[in-house]
Amino acid sequence: MTAGGLVEAAGVTADLPADIRMALDVSFESAGKRVTVRMCDYASAGSTWDSNSTLRVWLPQPLNLANPFEGIPEALKKPHSMLTIDSTWPAPPGEESWAFVEDLKKPLPFVLFWKDGGGPQPGQLDLRPGLAVKRGFPDPKGVLDTAYADLDAFIAFAKLGGNGAIPVTTAKAKTEGTEAYSIEVTPKGIRLSAGDSEGIRRAIFHLEESMATAEGPFLSPGVVRKKPWLRNRITRCFFGPIKRPPLNRDELMDEVDYYPDAYLNRLAHEGVNGLWLSVEWADVTKTSFREPSPDMERRLAKLRRTVEKCARYGIKTWLYSNEPDGFHSADDPMLKAHPELAGAGSPSRRYVCPNSEAGQKFIYESTRWIFSQVPGLGGMINISLGEHGSSCLDSVGVEGDRRPNCPRCSLVPNWQTLAAGQGAMARGVKAGDPNAEFICWLYMPAWKPMAPWVYELSAHMPKDVTLQVNYESGAVKYQLDRPKVGGDYWLSFTGPSDRFARIAGQAASHGTPMSAKLQVGCSHEAATIPFMPVPSILYGKYRQMPSMNVASVMQCWYFGNYPGVMNRAAGRLAFEDFSGAEDDFLRALALPEWGGDAETVVKAWKHFADGFQNFPLSTRFQWWGPMHATPVWPLHLKPALKPLQPTWLVGGPCGDAIGEALDNHSLAEAAALARKMSDEWSRGVALLKSLESRFQGNRERRLDIGLAEAIGIQFASAQNMLRFYLMRSRLFDLAPAEALRQLAAMEALVREEIRNSERLDVLCSADSRLGFHSEAERHQYSGARLKWRVEVLHDLLATEFAEYRAAFAAGRQVSRFAKGRAVYDCGSGWADCKTYRWRAESENGDLVLRVEMKAPKAGASFAMHLCDPLVTSHFWGIRFATSGGVADTRDVGLKSELYRTPEGAAGVTLRIPSEGLLMLDPSGRAYAFNLFVSSPASDNWPTGMDESDLGKYRLALDRFQPQKMGYLRTTPEK
Numbered sequence: 001m002t003a004g005g006l007v008e009a010a011g012v013t014a015d016l017p018a019d020i021r022m023a024l025d026v027s028f029e030s031a032g033k034r035v036t037v038r039m040c041d042y043a044s045a046g047s048t049w050d051s052n053s054t055l056r057v058w059l060p061q062p063l064n065l066a067n068p069f070e071g072i073p074e075a076l077k078k079p080h081s082m083l084t085i086d087s088t089w090p091a092p093p094g095e096e097s098w099a100f101v102e103d104l105k106k107p108l109p110f111v112l113f114w115k116d117g118g119g120p121q122p123g124q125l126d127l128r129p130g131l132a133v134k135r136g137f138p139d140p141k142g143v144l145d146t147a148y149a150d151l152d153a154f155i156a157f158a159k160l161g162g163n164g165a166i167p168v169t170t171a172k173a174k175t176e177g178t179e180a181y182s183i184e185v186t187p188k189g190i191r192l193s194a195g196d197s198e199g200i201r202r203a204i205f206h207l208e209e210s211m212a213t214a215e216g217p218f219l220s221p222g223v224v225r226k227k228p229w230l231r232n233r234i235t236r237c238f239f240g241p242i243k244r245p246p247l248n249r250d251e252l253m254d255e256v257d258y259y260p261d262a263y264l265n266r267l268a269h270e271g272v273n274g275l276w277l278s279v280e281w282a283d284v285t286k287t288s289f290r291e292p293s294p295d296m297e298r299r300l301a302k303l304r305r306t307v308e309k310c311a312r313y314g315i316k317t318w319l320y321s322n323e324p325d326g327f328h329s330a331d332d333p334m335l336k337a338h339p340e341l342a343g344a345g346s347p348s349r350r351y352v353c354p355n356s357e358a359g360q361k362f363i364y365e366s367t368r369w370i371f372s373q374v375p376g377l378g379g380m381i382n383i384s385l386g387e388h389g390s391s392c393l394d395s396v397g398v399e400g401d402r403r404p405n406c407p408r409c410s411l412v413p414n415w416q417t418l419a420a421g422q423g424a425m426a427r428g429v430k431a432g433d434p435n436a437e438f439i440c441w442l443y444m445p446a447w448k449p450m451a452p453w454v455y456e457l458s459a460h461m462p463k464d465v466t467l468q469v470n471y472e473s474g475a476v477k478y479q480l481d482r483p484k485v486g487g488d489y490w491l492s493f494t495g496p497s498d499r500f501a502r503i504a505g506q507a508a509s510h511g512t513p514m515s516a517k518l519q520v521g522c523s524h525e526a527a528t529i530p531f532m533p534v535p536s537i538l539y540g541k542y543r544q545m546p547s548m549n550v551a552s553v554m555q556c557w558y559f560g561n562y563p564g565v566m567n568r569a570a571g572r573l574a575f576e577d578f579s580g581a582e583d584d585f586l587r588a589l590a591l592p593e594w595g596g597d598a599e600t601v602v603k604a605w606k607h608f609a610d611g612f613q614n615f616p617l618s619t620r621f622q623w624w625g626p627m628h629a630t631p632v633w634p635l636h637l638k639p640a641l642k643p644l645q646p647t648w649l650v651g652g653p654c655g656d657a658i659g660e661a662l663d664n665h666s667l668a669e670a671a672a673l674a675r676k677m678s679d680e681w682s683r684g685v686a687l688l689k690s691l692e693s694r695f696q697g698n699r700e701r702r703l704d705i706g707l708a709e710a711i712g713i714q715f716a717s718a719q720n721m722l723r724f725y726l727m728r729s730r731l732f733d734l735a736p737a738e739a740l741r742q743l744a745a746m747e748a749l750v751r752e753e754i755r756n757s758e759r760l761d762v763l764c765s766a767d768s769r770l771g772f773h774s775e776a777e778r779h780q781y782s783g784a785r786l787k788w789r790v791e792v793l794h795d796l797l798a799t800e801f802a803e804y805r806a807a808f809a810a811g812r813q814v815s816r817f818a819k820g821r822a823v824y825d826c827g828s829g830w831a832d833c834k835t836y837r838w839r840a841e842s843e844n845g846d847l848v849l850r851v852e853m854k855a856p857k858a859g860a861s862f863a864m865h866l867c868d869p870l871v872t873s874h875f876w877g878i879r880f881a882t883s884g885g886v887a888d889t890r891d892v893g894l895k896s897e898l899y900r901t902p903e904g905a906a907g908v909t910l911r912i913p914s915e916g917l918l919m920l921d922p923s924g925r926a927y928a929f930n931l932f933v934s935s936p937a938s939d940n941w942p943t944g945m946d947e948s949d950l951g952k953y954r955l956a957l958d959r960f961q962p963q964k965m966g967y968l969r970t971t972p973e974k
Helices: 082-088 099-104 145-157 197-213 261-269 296-311 333-337 357-373 414-432 452-460 498-509 535-543 565-573 582-612 619-624 667-689 699-731 736-766 783-809 914-920
Strands: 009-012 023-030 033-040 131-135 166-172 181-186 189-194 222-226 232-235 274-278 316-321 342-346 349-352 379-385 437-442 466-470 475-479 482-486 514-517 550-554 823-825 836-843 846-853 861-867 876-881 886-888 896-900 906-912 926-934 937-941 966-969
Touching: 082 783, 099 261, 131 145, 145 197, 145 261, 166 197, 181 197, 189 197, 197 222, 197 261, 197 582, 232 565, 261 296, 261 565, 296 316, 349 357, 357 414, 379 414, 414 437, 414 452, 437 514, 437 550, 452 498, 466 498, 466 550, 498 514, 535 565, 535 582, 565 582, 582 667, 582 699, 667 699, 699 736, 736 783, 846 914, 861 914, 876 906
Parallel strands: 131 166, 166 189, 232 274, 232 550, 274 316, 316 379, 379 437, 437 466, 466 514, 514 550, 823 966
Antiparallel strands: 009 023, 023 033, 181 189, 181 222, 342 349, 475 482, 836 846, 846 906, 861 876, 861 926, 876 886, 896 906, 926 937, 926 966
């Protein structure tokens, strides 16, 4: 602009597109350089006054082109749009956002639901003259000081101090076992009796609840007796470090107090009597086989402090491990010094052999050391089969009938290999501390049937070993009239699985105590919440445990452990004799927190349970699916073939390849089940929200109502996403007029999702627990991500929807293929890659694939993936080699034919039957497809893509990566 306020511009007439009526070259100075921008008139640029136009001509303020971003906030310089999804995806907030930590440091407020002005019924004990606590139970170590302090605080809150005319006496008495107690109310006072300190603690908490839920400060005379059938109820700190990548935080190496007093007191009230934390033997043990870690004493010192502090609340500290870890390199110093330890495996991964004398000694010394150095530990929970490898037995899968490739273990039954290691471990624990316990955890999460030898293990457990198995792994139930199977943990499935019941039956007949691994608070279905309020499902699980000899429960993995109604339910169920009705249990559970509204809350819980049990029973739907964080997922109208993200890790934005999560269900089935979940859950939310006005002054209950609403939004959002992609899958086959109507329905879903994200943002601002995933150690959804998604969805409507709407309005169809992806037409000849070439023909619906090496003496193993063009179904993975052999994920019995070219190059022909292809896409017209050399992963078709992560393994998805795929077309598009 000149000093006179004129803009210098030059008219352009030559080489203009036919639809541009006028153009000007406008020059200006930017960063010291002369720059020219060609501009055209508004009519040519937009030809519309429609507010949905992708063009933005009028500026809200003058723009200084010399410094075009002047005055614009940094956050707005990179607009959140469909084109910038990956680059503008907000990082999760850090630990400064964990306001729930401060909440856990605060005592939980007492609540009374006494009626005003009432008096005692005939015969009731009137507490108004005042209570006086008489500490008659012998407690030389003061372990009950925290429980007495809590009772004193309750008495003060209830204003029952008075003149102390009514004694509350604790006394030692013979009971039916540990933690058993009795409460006797007479006209003369209240007597709490137990045979051990923890029985007195339970009695104190029971008395407090009885007084709080009475109609006034009165108690009816009588005797209550309780005893637990479940000895160990072990949970974990909600925000404690998991000692795993990517953060690798170790709670024994910092000065953070992960167990504030108020938090421990709350857990104790909820019936928790154990907390587990992660350790590695190399960090905390000293043996004759290797030098101790330089930080061992520092770790042990903090562990001792943790044990002592938790014990003040009747909570024991348990160590979780996956040991012995073995050797990850042939150069491992301990392996070089003690080669006799080595068992099965390969040079790069050797297991410690439990059948060797050295292996037994190493295991024994390790456990004896730590339990002798840290007095008072509750015990050890060790994954002894099924995770990262803790013995030679881990070199064979639990689904096959094989023995380890170890010179010792190969000569004995598999049960003997497990028993040898577990016996040494248990002996070491007991030598270190006779009161400590050892739990052997067989982590077998797969849904497939186990080999026969797996069921022999429980019949041969050594002395002092408790056997732990996942309560629901191998679950089977009917959904939409079809049987479905699931592995790992399930809160939505009551259980137990047949696998657990069979192993528990064997254990009981041989006198081996059982421990159940389950998820009390929440599970992989949705772990971005503190807990899932479905106590009736928990009731169904626990009701069956006493008959299966279950004596312990590991209540959680890294998630599923926040204090609340589910912890309280588990604690009460440990003392439940199941002589009454389920509804009676639920009303008693609701009464201390909801008072006279308990009946309404129970109805809401039952709606929640009825809905939640429709969760699609599929391990991949848990691990990769939408129920955790759909409110921050972008939606893609245009096919993008972008992958999903693991729910338990911090990753990028989820893509549109929803078929990655659909190994057990079709997209239509998943959408139908999600709708059932969402509809039933919303009925429960409506009941709870009807109580909001009655609990305005009760923050805990308002958080419960907000939590239920937030879960409802997660379920509704997942349902909308599934419906959106189901509609999209049909969009490309519709006539333009019908496609317009479908597009309008999809737009309505997007606008509903904008509202869902906006509402969840409001709820998150009031509750920092929402969106937090304890295994990810970060929030999976948060205010920043929710706001980001709202902007992205608005852009989706303004761009991709506008483009499709214009095409359909003009009578045109749009492509189902992702933009820029390579397309191969069957019958079009050879496609060249670096080391091989391939071609495909369609023969009577079958796909015939030929792959030839380029070099005469070369050979290779290949991996191939096929899916429908939009990846709305689960992929078909196929592996084959020029040397022979073929395997596929659908187990259809594919066969390959080998041949040699005239030049001597190795070739292979693979016929893929139409029945399998039509399961991917009934139209049979095209498939998403890629092919690459599998070892090492390289030479991918489509060519020209980044191959640096081609071989990346994705849990339960192998090396499937939709972003690496092109298209194999059997029928030309119209």
